[in-house]
Amino acid sequence: MPPAQRHPTMADVAERAGVSTSTVSRTLRGLSTVSPEVRSRVEQAARELNFAVSRQAASLVTGRTGVMAVLVPTLTSWFMGSSLSSLGPLLRAAGMEMNVYVVPDMAERTAFFEHLPARRNADALLVFCFDLTEEETERLDDLGMPVIYVSQHVDGRPSVYVDDMAGARKATHHLLNLGHRRIAFAHTVGARGFSFSSQERLLGYRQALTEAGIPPDDDLVVGAPPQDRRSVMEAVGQLLSLQKPPTAIFAEQDELAASLIGVLRKTRIEVPERMSVLGFDDQPLAEWLDLSTVAQSPSDIGREVGELALKLINDSDTDHKRHIVLPTHVIPRGTTAPPPNTQDEREGCGEPTHI
Amino acid sequence: MPPAQRHPTMADVAERAGVSTSTVSRTLRGLSTVSPEVRSRVEQAARELNFAVSRQAASLVTGRTGVMAVLVPTLTSWFMGSSLSSLGPLLRAAGMEMNVYVVPDMAERTAFFEHLPARRNADALLVFCFDLTEEETERLDDLGMPVIYVSQHVDGRPSVYVDDMAGARKATHHLLNLGHRRIAFAHTVGARGFSFSSQERLLGYRQALTEAGIPPDDDLVVGAPPQDRRSVMEAVGQLLSLQKPPTAIFAEQDELAASLIGVLRKTRIEVPERMSVLGFDDQPLAEWLDLSTVAQSPSDIGREVGELALKLINDSDTDHKRHIVLPTHVIPRGTTAPPPNTQDEREGCGEPTHI
DNA sequence: TTGAAAGCGCTAACAC
DNA sequence: GTGTTAGCGCTTTCAA
DSSP states (O other): OOOOOOOOOHHHHHHHHTSOHHHHHHHHTTOSOSOHHHHHHHHHHHHHHTOOOOHHHHHHHHSOOOEEEEEESOSOSHHHHHHHHHHHHHHHHTTOEEEEEEOOSHHHHHHHHHHOTTTTSOSEEEEESOOOOHHHHHHHHTTSSOEEEESSOOTTSOEEEEOHHHHHHHHHHHHHHTTOOSEEEEEESSOTTOHHHHHHHHHHHHHHHHHTTOOOOGGGEEEEOTTOHHHHHHHHHHHHTSSSOOSEEEESSHHHHHHHHHHHHHTTOOTTTTOEEEOSBOOHHHHHTTOBEEEOOHHHHHHHHHHHHHHHHHOTTSOTTOEEEEOOEEEOOTTOOOOTTSSOOOSSOSOOOOO | OOOOOOOOOHHHHHHHHTSOHHHHHHHHTTOSOSOHHHHHHHHHHHHHHTOOOOHHHHHHHHSOOOEEEEEESOSOSHHHHHHHHHHHHHHHHTTOEEEEEEOOSHHHHHHHHHHOTTTTSOSEEEEESOOOOHHHHHHHHTTSSOEEEESSOOTTSOEEEEOHHHHHHHHHHHHHHTTOOSEEEEEESSOTTOHHHHHHHHHHHHHHHHHTTOOOOGGGEEEEOTTOHHHHHHHHHHHHTSSSOOSEEEESSHHHHHHHHHHHHHTTOOTTTTOEEEEEEOOHHHHHTTOEEEEOOHHHHHHHHHHHHHHHHHOTTSOTTOEEEEOOEEEOOTTOOOOTTSSOOOSSOSOOOOO
């Protein structure tokens, strides 16, 4: 290997500036115990040599890596993408790198928890959208660094999440206020790592119904993977073939709502005239489709979790059990409307459905 | 700070196993010059102490960081998410960490190129979807590590990208074959970091038209940010108010196609009966919407770029100027069909449009 | 305000 | 096969 020109070291800078490496170190870290004159000499030498401090060497001494480890189930979701897109620059501004561990399946997950590659190689770990077992959580406890959980409430550990339950309640109330009484809940199947939110949203839906004096009906709860058209069709078929079919569907995710709308319209069931559809997330998709939805802000989550993590790294006496819960709000758009025939609800005599 | 229990070091493991640190090092790196008996003793000691090698210390000696730096404009796109979701596990399998630099705007970009934080802190750099200036590219050249460009052809440097031009050509031919003669091209405005692909797709579109003996008409080329409904409506209005409006729109991205379809249907222009729409990407979105599109595989890109990078790190005599070009293919779905009135193309007397 | 010296935890020669 | 030794490039006492 034609030895790629060695990076200059502090010694090189020191020599060039006519000072010791200690002084170079002090200068570059902005310590004020350096005379202005020496400082500028050192800075110039560093610039001329295109010098950059080796984090490796520095962290060997300081015990700090300057790295934030981030554990995610996938990067192919609006939520993850948005969160990390706001987290990244925030960390950068704090002089930290962002080390992403993508753990898409059980095999990777097992390997991750076995080796804990982040150990000793990060100052804190952010766990996004995983539903960890008690055992896994405990394993992370003695990682020797702060661990913050995102989109997941873990007792006794710091976490950041949106108030999914309240959001789902508000969503359901929105539909109730429009006059709907038969409201279905559609949950996502197969989305990795979001089951905590999913459960909370179902709870919020149930709670809103109960508050309105409507007993939750399990027949109205269906599930499907949004990307699988056939499953979505089946779910829709299941709902429409009920004796008392719903007049509205609350989907726990915008993607699923989009998929439902696609299937409904294909089946000649107008949205929102004959069926209201409400999503959750407020992804860009929601605006394209004019989809009513519950907005949450993953970029706020990214910011909050980043700030909390930096605090925990810097002063270990920050409240370790802090939970940050972020709000949601309903955005009514074009896919929710009052139900048809609000006055005369007859049993089981809707028009034949074409599914 | 209540000194968080120190991580055990190799010395601790060595002591516990009754060997030297060199032996521990050799064992843990899987070098075969260790007797099976000693090996198991060391492994057990390491396990008991919950020991993990410090990359920092190791890399100080080896000169290798075990880190892959990845520069991206954003993480909130299907393309980036999918690419990195396949790249991540691949790197993990090779024992490398993935260090992501999110550089969303000019300020961050300037800062990145000024400090080059990846310098000395990674073994290779993957530059995703940026349209770098010559100056920036040169700055990366003397970063002292392999730099691979993704979704961007840079002369003389290794890169991986899909054949956007060929894809756009095929797409346009698909529409031509259906009988369309007035085909619009809609490009995305404001998407950070994809202008290389964008230009290539426009070229492919033009080329296909030319090949079919149809002179490209600049009036048929419009642009809009997919998430801005108003701009998309304007773009549609512009096309529909032409003397000879198009019968098909080729959108350079699925999101934009989705947005166009939303606007068209709202305007009571049936898709595909009165207007065909073709996208590019084949995101999950495309299937939900039954959108005809040109498929590319970002996860293949992630894999290819990962493998190339690992090769370049390991043997510097791998062809440094290698370009990997990946294929695309048209997926006809429900949003493309033959144009209306194929037989009698009259000028400027379509039905009044309701925009 | 600056420099000298002692490591941080590991790997790589080299000797045994 | 295994241990000894000498650093890798920094930061951090401690003296000056």
